[in-house]
Amino acid sequence: MTQPPLEDIIGYFSFADGWEEKYAYVIELGKKLPPLPDELKNDLTKVRGCVSQVWLWAEKDPATGRIHWQGDSDASIVKGLVAILLSAIQDKTAEQAHQFDAKLLFESLGLGEHLSPSRSNGFFAMVERIRALSSPETIHCL
Secondary structure (H helix, E strand, O other): OOOOOOHHHHHHHOOOOOOHHHHHHHHHHHHOOOOOOOHHHHOOOOOOOOOOOOOEEEEEEOOOOOOEEEEEEEEHHHHHHHHHHHHHHHHEEEEHHHHHOOOHHHHOEEEEEEEHHHHHHHHHHHHHHHHHHOOOHHHHOO
């Protein structure tokens, strides 16, 4: 299963009727996200600051310098948020992933208006983990 490009997700959000439809779409995106293998669900990949269990894994292609991301969560809506974030940064360079404006995406999708504070905090905890993994100091370790 492949994730839709970020442009398609943004387009869906702009035309969807009401938050219930958007919420269902976020859950659907999470269902399409391939599960992270159990051996990658560990303390090294766990995102701190999320109420739900969330894991992020990154692998850098040495030939292209692009990063392939994987993620998972034990909560449906959070897994959908992982899918949205990964659609934004998938197979980008470390610099592109590190500089991605997640706050603008969060605001443009209207997530702040409809997610609980703990889900919003979890979203930004994922963003910080992505930034940490794609920082110049860390990226050589991937």
